[in-house]
Amino acid sequence: MRKTDQKPQRQTSGCGVLIGAVISVFVNLIMLYVISTLYPFFPFVIDEQYIDWIPFAVLSILTSIFAEIVRVIAGKGSFLSIIGDMVRDGVFFSATLILYEIFPFDLSSISEVIPAELILRIALIAMLIGSGIGIVSHIVRIFRKMVKM
Secondary structure, three states, rough: HHHOOOOOOOOHHHHHHHHHHHHHHHHHHHHHHHHOHHHHHOOOOHHHHHHHHHHHHHHHHHHHHHHHHHHHHHOOOOHHHHHHHHHHHHHHHHHHHHHHHHHOOOHHHOOOOOOOOHHHHHHHHHHHHHHHHHHHHHHHHHHHHHOOO
């Protein structure tokens, strides 16, 4: 194959990665605040198991923030960035699996209008599948990086 036939590699600007990381960290900090302090105002939080789940959610959010910081420092697509993403997805998978195990919640206040329990169950399953695919993808990327070394 001639050089002119090859597609050019798409370059990611450092500014774009930085802006994306800042937005991600900001959103994660908001979620951290909501989950850590405002949970008594959620109508479906009547179960002690949900309150026991909060540290796992906090750990998942903190891991996501850490992975974004690593991505900015080490560079998008770097070995450390891929490891950080894999750890983030693994912690997210674990937290989602624990939340799925304590499901269902008391959603009677909104279940009359929409099938909330079914929608939430489908969303949790989709999150588990998505994070599982992400973990496998990161493992493949790590092996590809190791083979290129």
